[in-house]
Each structure stands twice: as structure tokens, then as C-alpha cells.
Amino acid sequence: MLISYLSWIAVFLILAASSGLLISRNWRWSLALLAVQYLGSFWLVTRHWPLGMAAVKLVTGWMAIAALAMTLLPLSEDDAHRQKNQTEEQFLPQGISFRLFISGVTALIVLAASPRIEAVTPGLGLPVIAGSLLPIGMGLLLLGSTSDIFRVILGLLTMLTGFETLYAAVEGSALVAGLLAIVDLGLALVGAYLIGNSYDAAESDNEELV
Amino acid sequence: MNAPIIWVILPIIIGAFLLLLQNERSVALIGGASASLLALIALIVPIDQALLLGPISFKISAGIQFFGRSLKFDAAHGPLLAILYSLSALWFFGAEAVGMARRLVPFGMMIIALLVASIAVEPFLYAALLIEIAVLLSIPLLSPPNQKPGRGTVRFLIYQTMAMPFILFSGWSLAGVEASPGDLTMTVQSAIMLGLGFAFLLTVFPLYNWIPLLAEETSPYIISFMLWALPTVTTLFYMGFLDHYAWLRTSSQLSLAVQIGGIIMVVTGGVWAAFQRHLGRIMSYASIVETGFTLLAFSLVPGKIVEVAALLLIPRGLTLALWGLALSTIQKDSAPLRFSAVQGYARIYPMATVCIILANLSVAGFPLLAGFPPLIALWEGLADISLTISFWLLIGLFGLLIGAVRTLAVFVMAPEKTGWTWNESRVQLIMLGCGAIGLFILGVFPQVMQPFLSSLPRMFERLGQ
Numbered sequence: 001m002l003i004s005y006l007s008w009i010a011v012f013l014i015l016a017a018s019s020g021l022l023i024s025r026n027w028r029w030s031l032a033l034l035a036v037q038y039l040g041s042f043w044l045v046t047r048h049w050p051l052g053m054a055a056v057k058l059v060t061g062w063m064a065i066a067a068l069a070m071t072l073l074p075l076s077e078d079d080a081h082r083q084k085n086q087t088e089e090q091f092l093p094q095g096i097s098f099r100l101f102i103s104g105v106t107a108l109i110v111l112a113a114s115p116r117i118e119a120v121t122p123g124l125g126l127p128v129i130a131g132s133l134l135p136i137g138m139g140l141l142l143l144g145s146t147s148d149i150f151r152v153i154l155g156l157l158t159m160l161t162g163f164e165t166l167y168a169a170v171e172g173s174a175l176v177a178g179l180l181a182i183v184d185l186g187l188a189l190v191g192a193y194l195i196g197n198s199y200d201a202a203e204s205d206n207e208e209l210v
Numbered sequence: 211m212n213a214p215i216i217w218v219i220l221p222i223i224i225g226a227f228l229l230l231l232q233n234e235r236s237v238a239l240i241g242g243a244s245a246s247l248l249a250l251i252a253l254i255v256p257i258d259q260a261l262l263l264g265p266i267s268f269k270i271s272a273g274i275q276f277f278g279r280s281l282k283f284d285a286a287h288g289p290l291l292a293i294l295y296s297l298s299a300l301w302f303f304g305a306e307a308v309g310m311a312r313r314l315v316p317f318g319m320m321i322i323a324l325l326v327a328s329i330a331v332e333p334f335l336y337a338a339l340l341i342e343i344a345v346l347l348s349i350p351l352l353s354p355p356n357q358k359p360g361r362g363t364v365r366f367l368i369y370q371t372m373a374m375p376f377i378l379f380s381g382w383s384l385a386g387v388e389a390s391p392g393d394l395t396m397t398v399q400s401a402i403m404l405g406l407g408f409a410f411l412l413t414v415f416p417l418y419n420w421i422p423l424l425a426e427e428t429s430p431y432i433i434s435f436m437l438w439a440l441p442t443v444t445t446l447f448y449m450g451f452l453d454h455y456a457w458l459r460t461s462s463q464l465s466l467a468v469q470i471g472g473i474i475m476v477v478t479g480g481v482w483a484a485f486q487r488h489l490g491r492i493m494s495y496a497s498i499v500e501t502g503f504t505l506l507a508f509s510l511v512p513g514k515i516v517e518v519a520a521l522l523l524i525p526r527g528l529t530l531a532l533w534g535l536a537l538s539t540i541q542k543d544s545a546p547l548r549f550s551a552v553q554g555y556a557r558i559y560p561m562a563t564v565c566i567i568l569a570n571l572s573v574a575g576f577p578l579l580a581g582f583p584p585l586i587a588l589w590e591g592l593a594d595i596s597l598t599i600s601f602w603l604l605i606g607l608f609g610l611l612i613g614a615v616r617t618l619a620v621f622v623m624a625p626e627k628t629g630w631t632w633n634e635s636r637v638q639l640i641m642l643g644c645g646a647i648g649l650f651i652l653g654v655f656p657q658v659m660q661p662f663l664s665s666l667p668r669m670f671e672r673l674g675q
Contacts, residue, residue: 120395120396120399143368147361147364149359149364152367152368156367156368156371159372160371160375163375163378163379166379167375167378167382170382171378173277173279174277175278175279176336176339176378178277179336179339179340182339182343183339183342183346183374186343186346186347187346187371189346190346190349190367193349193350193353194349194353194359194363194364197355197356197357197359198358198359200355200356201357201358
């Protein structure tokens with residue numbers, strides 16, 4: 001019973017974190033929310049995997065966050081803000097209320113669909129299904145609403161977190177866990193590389209202007 | 211000796227080593243020679259069979275185990291490995307001619323090794339993960355340092371990453387379908403997930419919008435390599451799915467869906483190619499058309515699928531390599547490859563412009579060129595199924611032909627009294643000349659591909675029947 005309650009707390013954490021990712025404009029907050037999301041996902045994965053293997057997901061996720069943070073840290077707030085303004089395309093309504101609304105709609109769809117999915121694939125557990133579909137939905141929303149590299153990487157990592165949580169329930173191979181960890185870390189490193197590139201390119205453009 | 215160590219681990223180590231080298235020529239030569247050697251070994255030495263050389267007997271064992279799973283090659287993989295590594299060697303040697311060796315060869319070597327691993331991994335579903343890692347490795351290739359990543363790169367990353375979850379899940383649910391074949395709901399779910407996964411991986415309409423964007427953003431040589439390597443291995447991966455699951459092979463709905471997807475790609479790719487004013491974009495649409503050909507090959511009667519899909523492999527590689535090399539040759543002087551910038555180039559870069567036209571005509575199925583024999587086989591197979599589809603294929607090819615004629619018209623629009631000069635370097639001339647001759651050889655004597663292709667049906671025993 002306690003474990004079930006804890007699982008629902010993890011789902012709530014994931015909901016809060018992934019919604020927060022959709023709303024947050026500050027990279028520090030975004031990475032903190034991603035860390036919380038990995039923590040919630042870690043708990044749900046322990047329902048199907050041994051603690052040691054599940055910990056791989058948590059550690060890998062946090063390492064990915066560290067890689068992104070180390071890239072963004074040297075860029076001052078002003079630079080990051082300027083870069084963000086330069087690259088973000090304003091093709092969707094960008095207000096907080098709109099983002100809250102759309103994340104609420106996603107959460108409702110997920111909560112409504114989860115029991116039906118559990119009926120089709122019994123044994124996964126309702127919290128695991130809800131806790132995996134939420135980041136998948138929020139990740140797709142994030143991907144669809146931005147072209148900023150940092151937020152695209154956040155969207156992909158969020159989507160993959162949801163997928164990995166669900167996939168852990170059906171596949172327990174150590175090789176898959178390892179390869180997925182490589183993909184997560186690789187995605188963060190690619191993100192760090194691309195963020196660095198766009199910053200360098202913006203800086204050299206400025207130098208040319210001066 | 212162990213096959214995965216030779217064709218997977220060793221190339222990754224060589225690729226990593228090449229990252230450390232500074233000299234363009236050394237990188238191209240070491241990379242090209244290594245890839246050629248790997249291709250030669252794959253062609254000559256049978257896998258998992260003892261080979262006697264005088265008093266020495268040696269054997270390349272088939273596989274290795276790790277984490278309870280295996281990487282395993284068998285004798286039928288040899289010619290395929292030879293195709294992949296020999297075509298890679300073409301790109302690696304040519305990279306020096308266009309000054310791309312330090313950028314392409316190290317990452318290209320590692321990407322090919324990972325893609326080869328994806329063919330050998332068991333269970334074969336895990337190939338999706340290895341392909342994704344190869345995609346991540348290709349980002350530094352597509353977006354060089356100090357250059358702002360464009361929309362094409364970002365979309366490429368998103369679309370290719372989204373393929374992986376769909377394919378892994380479809381594999382899991384396909385196992386369920388095998389266990390209970392009567393479960394229609396699960397069958398439909400599996401088919402949808404599989405379709406979406408491969409639609410992202412093979413960039414089926416409308417998910418190919420990143421290809422033309424990328425063709426404008428990055429070097430045509432690099433993009434031609436990626437447009438060959440990824441779809442080729444994805445094609446083999448898809449054939450693995452068809453071979454493994456009987457209901458996929460026999461599903462008429464899936465075959466129809468693939469056929470419709472293929473013909474839409476051929477028609478849209480061909481028609482858009484006819485209206486482009488950027489040479490890189492024309493090449494990208496031609497590659498979309500070629501992926502459409504492959505999809506159409508999957509909709510043929512089961513006995514012909516492997517035969518025709520295999521026939522398409524080598525011409526696609528050679529054509530794209532030549533096209534990419536020729537475009538990079540003329541791009542040295544004019545950064546954008548727009549029509550307005552390359553007017554009259556036939557007199558400045560005669561060999562490169564001829565190769566661009568030849569490559570374009572080859573994809574359009576022009577007789578005597580490499581693309582003609584596989585297209586005839588495909589067309590013949592399609593005509594047995596539907597004359598309407600055959601007609602639409604003609605429309606797509608006609609679009610590509612118009613693209614070639616427009617390009618030719620732009621190339622010969624030189625101001626009056628412009629003299630003929632050869633601005634290609636000697637290495638470029640040799641590489642381009644060899645490529646052009648290769649196109650004719652494959653077009654006139656397609657049987658030269660036979661040693662490479664004859665064993666492919668053994669890789670897909672059930673599909674090849």
C-alpha cells in the first residue's frame with residue numbers, strides 16, 4: 001500500500017516537473033525540474049527493475065543534466081537571454097497561462113487514457129503508465145513549441161524519460177539499459193555541443209558587427 | 211579473430227584515432243585504406259569457416275556475447291559488409307579532394323561501424339538503439355564547430371530520435387502478436403507503431419522536410435554520405451522485420467501502405483526536384499525519390515523484394531558519392547549552390563558539372579547509367595501489380611529528368627567568348643572520372659554487382675523465398 005502511495009507521489013512529482021519544464025524560461029530551473037523528473041521516473045522504474053539497474057537511469061539522467069549545466073554555466077545570464085531571444089520562434093502563443101492550460105489538457109488526456117492502456121497491457125501498473133505517458137506528452141509539447149536548441153534537448157530528454165520508464169516495465173535487459181544510458185548521455189552531449197556552437201556563432205557575429 | 215571485433219570495434223578505434231590526426235591527407239588515406247581493407251577481408255575471407263593459406267589455417271569466428279546479448283555475423287553478411295565498407299571508402303578517399311577529410315572520416319568510420327553493428331545485433335530490435343547512437347554521432351558532422359546549428363539539423367535530431375521508441379515498442383508488441391495472432395487490437399497497435407517508427411527513420415512523406423533544409427545548411431559531401439548510410443541500413447533493418455514476422459510479410463494492408471508511401475515519395479520528390487533552384491536541394495529530393503524506390507520494392511511480390519531492394523543498394527551509394535563530390539568541388543568557389551551562382555559553370559568545372567548531370571540522370575533511370583537496371587526491375591515488378599502505380603513512378607522520374615535538364619541549362623549559360631578551363635584539381639578529376647566510369651559500368655554491366663548481391667537473399671531466408 002505504502003509503495004503504491006509512493007508511486008503516485010512519484011507520478012505527481014513527474015507531472016509537476018514536466019509541466020514546470022513547459023513553463024520555465026530559466027535554464028537553472030529547467031534543469032532542476034528535469035532532475036526531479038528523473039527522480040520520479042527512477043522510483044517508478046524500481047517497481048520493475050532491481051534498485052541497482054534503476055539507479056543507472058537516475059545517475060545517467062543527472063549526468064546528462066550536469067553536462068548541460070556545465071555548458072550553460074559559463075554563458076552569462078545576459079548572453080543566454082539574448083541567445084534565447086534570437087533563436088526562439090514565436091509561432092505559438094507563448095504565455096504562461098496558455099502553457100499551463102495545454103499541460104493541463106495533456107495531463108487530463110493521460111489520466112483518462114491510462115486505465116484503458118492498463119487494460120490492454122496488464123501488469124504494468126497504473127502509476128507507471130501515467131508516470132511515463134505524462135513526460136512523453138509534455139516532451140512532445142515542448143518539442144512542438146520551440147526551436148531553441150536547449151529546449152529541444154529538454155523536450156527530447158523528457159520524452160525519452162517517459163519512454164524509458166514504460167519500456168523498463170516490459171524489457172529488463174542490461175544491454176538495453178546500457179544503450180539507453182548512452183543515448184541519454186549522448187543526447188545531452190550533443191545538446192551541449194550545439195548550444196556551444198550557437199553561442200560561438202552569435203559571439204563571432206557580434207565581433208564582426210563591432 | 212572475431213567478426214564483430216574486426217568490423218565493429220576496430221573501425222570505432224580507428225575512427226577515434228583519426229580524430230587525433232591533423233593532416234587532411236593522412237586522415238583520408240588511413241580512413242579510406244582501412245575501410246577498403248575491411249571490405250576486402252569481408253569479400254575474401256568467409257566468416258565462421260576455416261580458411262587454409264598454405265600451412266596456416268585461420269578462422270574468423272561469428273560473434274561475441276555481452277550483457278547476455280550478442281553481435282553475430284555469418285557467411286551471408288560478408289558481401290554486405292564489403293558493400294558498406296567499400297562505398298564508405300569511396301567517400302573517405304574523396305573527402306581529401308574536397309577538404310572534408312578531418313570532418314568526415316573519423317565520425318564517418320564510427321558511424322558505419324555502429325550501423326554495421328545494428329545489422330549484427332541479436333535480438334535485432336536493438337538495432338534501433340545503435341542507429342540512434344549513430345545519429346547522435348552524426349551531429350558534429352552536420353553542424354561543424356562555430357557554426358550556428360540550422361533548423362535542418364535540429365529536425366534531423368528530433369525525427370530520428372523519435373523513431374527509436376516507436377520501433378522498440380513495436381518490437382515488444384510484435385512479440386505479443388506472435389504469441390496470440392488472433393488479437394486484432396494488438397496487431398493494429400503494433401503495425402501503427404512499426405509504421406511510425408520506420409516513417410521517422412526512412413523519412414517517409416511528410417517527415418522528410420529536414421532533408422532539403424539540411425542540404426542548404428551543410429556540405430553536400432557530408433549530407434550525401436548521411437543520405438546513403440542511414441537509409442541503406444534502415445532498409446536492411448526493415449527487411450529484418452519482414453523476415454522475422456510472418457504476418458508482416460503476408461499483410462496486404464501493410465504492403466499497400468508501404469506502396470502508397472513509396473509512390474508519394476517518388477512523385478513529391480520528383481516534382482519538387484523539378485522546381486528547385488538549389489543544386490543541393492535537387493540532390494536531397496533525388497535521395498527522397500530513391501528512398502521511395504526502396505519502399506516500392508517492399509510492396510512487390512515476396513520473392514522479388516530482396517532481389518530488387520538489393521539491386522538498388524550499390525547504385526544509390528555510387529550515385530550519391532559522385533553527386534556529393536561533384537557539388538563540393540564546385541562549391542569551393544561559390545558558397546551557395548543556387549542556380550544564379552553557378553551559371554556557366556560547365557566551362558569552369560567541366561568534369562564536376564558533367565558528373566552532377568550524370569548522377570541526376572542516373573537517379574532518373576536514364577539508360578546506360580547505374581540507376582537504370584534496378585529501376586527496370588522495379589518497374590517490371592510494379593507493372594505486374596498495378597499499372598497506375600507504374601504510371602505515377604514515371605511522373606516522379608520525369609520530374610527528376612526536368613531537374614537535370616534545368617541544371618544542365620544553367621551550367622551552359624556562360625557569357626559569350628568564355629573559354630574552357632579545368633579548375634578541378636588532379637585528385638578531383640581522378641575521383642570524378644572514376645565515379646562517372648563506375649556509373650556507366652554499373653549501367654551497362656549490372657552483373658558486376660552479382661558477387662556482392664548473390665548472398666543477400668540468404669540473410670533474409672524467409673523473405674527471399
